[in-house]
Amino acid sequence: MGNPKVFISHSTSELSSGDRCVKLKEYLAETLPNCGWDVLIDKDIIPGEYWRMDIIHNLTEAQAGIILFNEKAVSESKWVAAEALILSFRK
Numbered sequence: 001m002g003n004p005k006v007f008i009s010h011s012t013s014e015l016s017s018g019d020r021c022v023k024l025k026e027y028l029a030e031t032l033p034n035c036g037w038d039v040l041i042d043k044d045i046i047p048g049e050y051w052r053m054d055i056i057h058n059l060t061e062a063q064a065g066i067i068l069f070n071e072k073a074v075s076e077s078k079w080v081a082a083e084a085l086i087l088s089f090r091k
Contacts, residue, residue: 006032007040007062009084011070011077021070028066037064055079059086 008029012022025041032039040058042051059065065087067073073080 003036003038004063005038005040005058005061006064006066007058007083007087008066008068009073009080009087010041010068011073011080012068015070015072019070021068021073025068055083056086059083059090062087062090065090 008025010021010025012019012025015022017023029039029041040062042055065083067080067084067087069080
């Protein structure tokens with residue numbers, strides 16, 4: 001059995017590298033593996049026609065989830081809302 005998996009939900013694609021949500025996402029993605037977690041984040045998804053299925057697969061594989069809320073995630077991102085909903089119904 002491998003390491004537990006954590007899914008990080010975020011909306012940071014158009015934010016600068018200095019944005020605190022971007023920094024937090026990067027910090028978590030770098031730090032959690034050192035604590036024994038496999039991090040599931042969109043940087044691991046290969047662009048193409050099946051990215052939605054990759055996200056859903058990652059959500060079903062995760063034992064934990066982190067949702068990074070910022071103004072963009074709350075007001076613009078349908079995916080952060082969907083990921084939050086899916087994670088909230090998981091046990």
